[in-house]
Amino acid sequence: MAWSDAELVSRTLSGDREAFGKLVDRHRRTVFALALQRGFQPAEADDLTQEVFVKAYKSLGGLQDHAAFARWMYGIAGHVLADGARSQKRHRNEVALESAPEIAAESQTQGPGRDTADVLRALAELPEEQRVVLTLRYLEGLSPKEIAERLGEPRGTVRSRLHHALQYLQLAFGFKAGAGAGNSAAGSGDVAEGAVR
C-alpha cells in the first residue's frame, strides 16, 4: 500500500530521507510541468524543480497539516518559479519552446516535442490556478474530486477552472466544434465510440 503524503511527511520529519524521496517521486513531474508552462527551458525547469523541493525540505518543519503537503509545496513552487522568472528575466517565448527538443537532447532531459511545445504555449496563457488544475488532471490523471482534496479547494471551483481551461484550449487549438478538419465517417464513428466508453 502506498504511503499517504501525510505519512511520508511524518516519516521525513522523523529522519527518514527516503520518505522525502518518495514525496519527490510523487510530485516532481507536476512541478516540472508547471515550470515548463512558465516558459523555462527543460534544464532550467529541472533546476527550479530541484530548488522547489530543497526549499520544501528545509521548511518542512513548519508544515502544520501534513496532509496538505502538495498544496503547500505548490505554493512554494509558485514563489520559486516566479522568482526564477524575475531574476533570470526569462519570459515565455516561442523560440525557447520550439527549441526545447534540441536542448533536451543535449541536456539528457526529456523535453517537450513540437506538439507539447504548442500545448505548453497555450497553457502559458491560462491563469496559474487553471494551469495547476489542468496539470493535475492530465499529468497525474486526478479526478476533480481528488484535485479538490489535494488543493483544499471546493470541488465546484476545481470543476469551474477545468471547464474554463478546456473551453479556452478548445478554441486555442481550433478544436471547437465546427472548426478544424472534419473526420471521416468510419474514423469519427470510432472516436465517438471510444469517447463514450
Add this chain to the structure above:
Amino acid sequence: MSDAPTPPRLFSVGPPQPGGDDLTCEQARRQIERMIEERDLKEVERHLLLAHVRTCAGCKAELESFRRLEVRLKESFANLDTSPHFNERLMAALPAPGSSDSPEWSRALKSAAPAKKSAHPQGPPSGAIVGVQGKRSLWRVYWLPIAMSAMIAVALTATFLRTRGTESDAPPMVANLTGDARRTHAGIQSPLQRMDPLQNGDLVSSGSEPVNMTLTSGGQLIASVLLAPDSQLAVSNRHQYRVVAGAAYFQVRKDRPKASAAEYFEVDAAGAANVRVTGTAFIVDVAVAPQLLRDQRPTSGVAMVCVEEGSVEVHSAATRSKTQVVAGKELLVTPTETALADSDIKARLSRLTQSSVSAAVPVKVETPAVKPVPVESPRLPPTPAVPFSWDMRVEAPLDLAGKTLAEGIEELADRLKRPPQLAALAEQMRGPLVARTELSFSIHSDMPLRSVLAWMARDVGGGFETGAEGQKPFFTTAPKGNLEGAAGWGAPPEEIRKALERSMEETLSESRTLAELVDRLSRRAGVTMIAARGAARDAFDRKLAEQRIALSGQTVLQKLGEVLKESQLGCAWYDHALFIAPPSRIEALTNVERVVPLNSALIGQPVNAAWVSDLKELVRALRYPAPALPLRGVHLQLDALHGDASLAEAKICAEVPSVDIGGLRFKSGVLGHALVASTLSELGNESPLVSEVAGLLSQPVTPGPVSDMGMLISQAANMVSIKPKVRFPALSNQAFVFKGISLGEALEWSAWTSGFGLKLEQNSIVISDLQDCYGPPSLQVVSLAPLVARKPNLAAEFPELFTRLLPQLYPTFYADTRVRCIGGKLVFHGDRRQLQLAQRLRSDIELALDTPAAAKLDTWVPPYRQSIQANLAEPFQGTGKLTRSFAGLLRQSELKHQLRCTVLVDPVSMRERAADQITDLDVSNSSVGKVLEAIAAKARLKVILEGDIIWLRP
C-alpha cells in the same frame, strides 16, 4: 441487399431523428462536458449520449473536439519528466543531517536522538534529563485536571458501552424476510418484520411454515437463515445464535462483518452441540429435540457443519474437541462425538433449501448415548425431478407487476419450487433499489428463467448476470444489454406475431398508465410486453391522465400500433419479450457486440455470385456508411471478422469455399442485427442478385501482368459502373502480377499507385482523390479491447506490437504517422484507409492469439507477410545472365511463375523506365527476392513490401 426484407415497421426502431432522442442537444453537451470533466457518466447516460451523438452532427463534433483536446493534452503531458537522475541529484543537494545548513527540524531531530537513549542503563545524556524534567514539571502543574478528565472519560465510556454495546455486539438486522415469524422481545411477542433489528435475548419463532431470513449488520450480509416450522431461535448478537427448538439452517458468508479477525460465529444447538467457527464461508445445520430439552438433558442437539470455502475450525463444547474442516468436508457434531465426512456442498445446499424445510422433522435423539446421526439427514426433502438451469422455462402467467424485486424473486422461487440458486440470489435483495421499486410488468408468455430475471433487473434500472461458469449469479446496478444465450432480436418470431393478431375489441380507455395499457395488451395476446421506464413513459402517462385515449384497433397488434404512435415509442422483440421504449433506448440497450456464424450461410454452398455480392455490399455498407446506402441511420459497426481471410478482401465465400470463416462480428442495435440476420438468411437461401457492385469486387483477377489501368477498368466496366472523378493516367506497360487478389483490390491498389482512391457510391465505383475516398486526415482511434479481452495477460504487449508492425507492414502508409496507445486505444492521425489497415492488423493479431504464434508476438508477422517473405527467399529457378528491358524482365517467365504475390511498380517510373535495357543481370544462385531487387536496382527502384503486395518505387 436492397431486396432483403426489412422487419415490419411496427417492430422497427427506425432511423433516430435529430432531436428525437431522449437527450436534447443542450443536455447532451452538458453530459459531454461532465464526461470529460468528471468522468462519472453512468452506463445508461453513456448509452443515451452515444445514441444522441450518432444522430446529431453538432454534438458529435463537440464530443470529438473534446476528445481530440484530451488526447492532445494527455500526449503532451505523458512524456514530461525531469532528467533521468533527478532524484539522486536532489537527494545529494539536500542538506546533510546535522550540517550547519540543515533545517531546524532536522537539527532538533538530531539532538532529540540521544533522548531516546535515556532509558538506557548507562544513563541518559544531559539533554535527555532536561526533557524529562520538563515533562515532570508539567505533570506537577496539570495532574489534577488530567486525572479528573480521565475519570470522566472512563465513566462516559462505561455508560456508552452499557447502552450501546461494542461493535461486535451490534444487533443483526432482518434485511429480508419471507414467511410468518414472531419475535419475542422483553417478554412481548410481535410479528417480525423486515428491517427489524434482533436484540440480545430476542427469540424468533416460526409457525407452521418455514421462515427465511437474511441477516445483516451495518449494511453487510452476515448469513441466510432458514428456520424450520415450529422452531425457535434465540439471538445474542450478530454472531451468536442458539437453536432452542426445531431446526435451523445457516448459510454464513465469508465476508460477514467482524469486529476482529478472531470473531467467531457461534450456533448453539440446545447447549449440547456448540459450534464455534472462525473462518470463511460455511453452513451450519442445527437441529434439537425440544422434548429432550425439557428434560434438561444435555445431549439433545446435533449440528452439521459444511465448509463451502477455505477451512474452518469447529469447536464442539460437548466433546471439548476442536476440528479443522476444509472445503468439501462436513463435520457432524453430536453430544458425544464428531464425525468428519466428505461433503457435496451443492447437493447439501440443494437438499436443504428445496421446497423449504417445511417437511423438516427435527432429529430426535432417543437416548443420551446417542448414535451418530447419519450424515444423510432424514429431514432433507427429496431432490426435484426437473434439474435446475438458468434457461429452464418459467411458465406464464406470472404476476409480477406491483411487486418489489425481492417479492418478485420470491414469487419466482415459489413457482420453481425454491431452487437453492434462487435462494442465493435472494441474498442480494437488499437496498432501496430493490426494496422500493415496484416491477411494472408481468410475464404472459413462457420465458427462460434467465430472461425473466434480466427483465426484472432492467425494469428496476439494473442488470443481471449469471457470470462465468462456477460463479454465482448476481444483480448489478449497471444495466446490461447483452445476455448470454438470449435469442431473438428485432422482429418477433412467427408464433408471437400470430398471437398479436388476436382480436381485442375493448377500447382500453380506462387505462391510466402506459404500463397498465401494455399489461392489458400483453395479457390478451399472451405475450410478455414490457414498457421501459423513463421520461417518454412518464410523458405518455401524463397524456393518458389528461385525456382518455381509446384504441380503436381490432387486434392486439393494431392497438399496440396505436399505442406506439401515440407515445412515439418504438418496439422490438428482445430477449423473449416485446420491449417498448424510445427508439434510441432500444438501440442503446441492445447495442451489443454480436457474432453471427457465417459457416452455415457460406460454406458448402455452390458458387453463387449473388450472395457474395450481397455480403460484400453489406460489408461495404458497414465499413463505408455512406448516406446513400440502405443502412443509413442504423448503428452497425463492423468490428472484425474471424477466419483466415478478411471479408473486405473478398477472398472468401464462393471463390474459396473451404476457408473456415468463423463468424462476422459486429456491434449493433436490434435493427442492425435484424438486417444482418436477414441478409445472411437470404444468402443462405441463394438470394437473387441484388447488386453487382460488390460482386465485382470479389471477382478474382486473372493472374498475370496487366498492361494498363484502362484494361482493368474495361474488365470491371462490363459488370459495374465505374466513375473516375479524376483524370486517370494510363498505366501503360505496367507489370502487375496479380495473384490471390480480387478485382476490387486490384483496382484499389492500382488507383493508389497513382495517388488515388476507390469508393463505393450508389452502386458505382468511384475513383477519386484520396481525401474524397478516405476522408481528410483526422484523429483515428482503434480499440484494442477485442485483443485484451482474449488475452488480458498480453495487454501490455499489444501497443508495442502495433507500433512495430504498422510501419513494418505498411511502410508507405505509416511513414509519417505516429501511432500511440492511449487508454487501451491506438490513436493516430490519418485517413480512413489507414484506419482500415490498422483494423485489419487487429483482426490478424486476434486470429493469431488462438495459435501457438501468441507465444512469440514480439517476432510475429501476419501470415500473408510470412508467405511473401518465404516466397522471396525461395531459390530462383533461372540460371545465367538475363538481358531484357526493365518491363520485360519483370514479366520474365521464371520470375512471373515463381512469384505468388502481387507486384506493383510506381507508374511514373514504369513509364520512364519500362524500355530501359538491363543487360547481363546475373541470377545464378540467387533467390526470387534477390532477382527482384536486382531488377529494381537497375531501374533505380527499391523493393518495398506494402501489406500483401510488393511495391517497386523510387
